Structure formats: C-alpha cells, structure tokens
Amino acid sequence: MSKVYRPYQPEQSELLPPSPREWLPEEHLAYFILDTVKEMDLKVLLEKYERELRGYPPYHPRMLVGLLLYGYCVGVASSRRLERKTYEDVAFRIIAAGQHPDHTAIAEFRRRHLKELSGLFVQVLALCQKAGLVKLGHVALDGPKLKANASKHKAMSYERMQQREQELTQKVGERMKAEEEADGAEDRLYGKKKRGDELPQELRRAESRLKKIRQAKAELEAEAQAARQAQ
Known part of the structure; x- marks a missing residue:
C-alpha cells in the first residue's frame, strides 16, 4: 500500500x-x-x-x-x-x-x-x-505625549507637535x-x-528550460558514472 x-x-x-x-x-x-x-x-x-x-x-x-x-x-x-x-x-x-x-x-x-x-x-x-x-x-x-486640554500645557503641546513633525x-x-x-x-x-x-535566455521559457535542466542532469550523471569507473 x-x-x-x-x-x-x-x-x-x-x-x-x-x-x-x-x-x-x-x-x-x-x-x-x-x-x-x-x-x-x-x-x-x-x-x-x-x-x-x-x-x-x-x-x-x-x-x-x-x-x-x-x-x-x-x-x-x-x-x-x-x-x-x-x-x-x-x-x-x-x-x-x-x-x-x-x-x-x-x-x-x-x-x-x-x-x-x-x-x-x-x-x-x-x-x-x-x-x-x-x-x-x-x-x-511613538514619542512623548503631552496633554493638550489644560492651558499650561498648550504651548508645550504645540511645540512638541512642531518638533515631532520635524522629526518625521x-x-x-x-x-x-x-x-x-x-x-x-x-x-x-x-x-x-x-x-x-534575470535567468539566462534559454531558461526563461518552460519548454527550453526543461530541456536545459534535463541536459544538465544527464551531463552530471555521465560525469558521476565516469568518476565511478575511474576509481
């Protein structure tokens, strides 16, 4: 099975x-x-x-x-x-x-x-x-956050806003x-x-790519066979 x-x-x-x-x-x-x-x-x-x-x-x-x-x-x-x-x-x-x-x-x-x-x-x-x-x-x-609802903080808040815009x-x-x-x-x-x-030209299209891959595979197998015979 x-x-x-x-x-x-x-x-x-x-x-x-x-x-x-x-x-x-x-x-x-x-x-x-x-x-x-x-x-x-x-x-x-x-x-x-x-x-x-x-x-x-x-x-x-x-x-x-x-x-x-x-x-x-x-x-x-x-x-x-x-x-x-x-x-x-x-x-x-x-x-x-x-x-x-x-x-x-x-x-x-x-x-x-x-x-x-x-x-x-x-x-x-x-x-x-x-x-x-x-x-x-x-x-x-993120950055320091200042409350803007109280009058004493408004000037500081505006200054911080200007500073943050410059930073951005x-x-x-x-x-x-x-x-x-x-x-x-x-x-x-x-x-x-x-x-x-970019791939080489012969590897860009499916048909020629498969042919090139099979050719390279056959060459590697032939080299491996030759190496085994030489041992």
Missing part, C-alpha cells in the same frame, strides 16, 4: 479565482495602507498627469504611492526590490492590484514627485501617530535619500534597464 499525500498540483488553475481580500487577514498592514492612501489628497500629483494628454496611459499615481509607502513601512528600499515584490509578495500584489510596474517606472515616479511624496508620507505618519499607532511596519511612531520630515527625507542611493548602486551593478535576477 502506497503512502497517501495531500493533493499537490502547481500547474492546476483554480476554477474560480479568489478575491485578493481572501489572501491576507483583515487586520494586515497592506489593507491599512490601501485605506489610508484612499483618503489622501493626491490632487497635486494628479494635476501633473491631467496636463499630459498624449502618450501611453501611465500607472495610477494612487497605486504607486501605495506601493512606495508600503515599501517604506516594511523596509523595501530599492525600486528593483519593489518590482520583484509585485510578483512574489501577496501584500504587494494586492496593493498593486495585480499590476507590475518595472523598476524604471517606479524610480522615475519617485524621482519626479520626490517633494510631494515626502510631504504625503509625513502626513501619513502624523495621521497614524494621531490615530494611536506606535509603529507602522518597521517605522517607529527628517525620517522620511533620510529614507528617500537611502532609496535613491540604493537605486543608483543597483543601476551601476546590474545596468539601468536590468533587474539583476
């Missing part, structure tokens, strides 16, 4: 595709980011695109903002890593709604809207802190700089148009 295993068919498609909302628990950070970005005023970004009526339809700024913001929160810095995450990571796939902007599009969006993105990210962090969060992914938001602005600025530096380093390492993890 042979061992019975649970069904495993990687090539089998699902008859009814699941909703992305079923892929992660309801309290996942990705959904919080989606809801937060939905409430953000992106007029300053959208107006730039409204003036450009020609050309191929761009990715929606709201999607790219969500992608960059989620990446910021979970420590994914470079645009190449963000591109890979839209294929490999469920949370990123949900935020990107199944789209896969390449690293050049992500890097260009960040470069073009750096000032606006920095301001938006500071707003998000301040909003999250006000909502009671002490941490957003890997980003610490500095934090976002440092992160944006690190992301640009990561992109620059990877551009020099891999070449501007390449991700750096």
Whole structure:
C-alpha cells in the first residue's frame, strides 16, 4: 500500500479565482495602507498627469504611492526590490492590484514627485501617530505625549507637535535619500534597464528550460558514472 499525500498540483488553475481580500487577514498592514492612501489628497500629483494628454496611459499615481509607502513601512528600499515584490509578495500584489510596474517606472515616479511624496508620507505618519499607532511596519511612531486640554500645557503641546513633525520630515527625507542611493548602486551593478535576477535566455521559457535542466542532469550523471569507473 502506497503512502497517501495531500493533493499537490502547481500547474492546476483554480476554477474560480479568489478575491485578493481572501489572501491576507483583515487586520494586515497592506489593507491599512490601501485605506489610508484612499483618503489622501493626491490632487497635486494628479494635476501633473491631467496636463499630459498624449502618450501611453501611465500607472495610477494612487497605486504607486501605495506601493512606495508600503515599501517604506516594511523596509523595501530599492525600486528593483519593489518590482520583484509585485510578483512574489501577496501584500504587494494586492496593493498593486495585480499590476507590475518595472523598476524604471517606479524610480522615475519617485524621482519626479520626490517633494510631494515626502510631504504625503509625513502626513501619513502624523495621521497614524494621531490615530494611536506606535509603529507602522518597521517605522517607529511613538514619542512623548503631552496633554493638550489644560492651558499650561498648550504651548508645550504645540511645540512638541512642531518638533515631532520635524522629526518625521527628517525620517522620511533620510529614507528617500537611502532609496535613491540604493537605486543608483543597483543601476551601476546590474545596468539601468536590468533587474539583476534575470535567468539566462534559454531558461526563461518552460519548454527550453526543461530541456536545459534535463541536459544538465544527464551531463552530471555521465560525469558521476565516469568518476565511478575511474576509481
């Protein structure tokens, strides 16, 4: 009697595709980011695109903002890593709604809207802190809290609020700089148009890949046989 295993068919498609909302628990950070970005005023970004009526339809700024913001929160810095995450990571796939902007599009969006993105990210962090969060992914938001209901504390509270906004602005600025530096380093390492993890041409398609794998396997077996005969 042979061992019975649970069904495993990687090539089998699902008859009814699941909703992305079923892929992660309801309290996942990705959904919080989606809801937060939905409430953000992106007029300053959208107006730039409204003036450009020609050309191929761009990715929606709201999607790219969500992608960059989620990446910021979970420590994914470079645009190449963000591109890979839209294929490999469920949370990123949900935020990107199944789209896969390449690293050049992500890097260009960040470069073009750096000032606006920095301001938006500071707003998000301040909003999250006000909502009671002490941490957003890997980003610490907690800090000394002062009561603002008594008159003697109002000036101190306002001063602390200004200080905290400066701290958040500095934090976002440092992160944006690190992301640009990561992109620059990877551009020099891999070449501007390449991700750096591409398979050789003959291994990219299923038919030629299987042929190459079988050929390599046969060669290894032949080498092993030759080594045994030489002993």
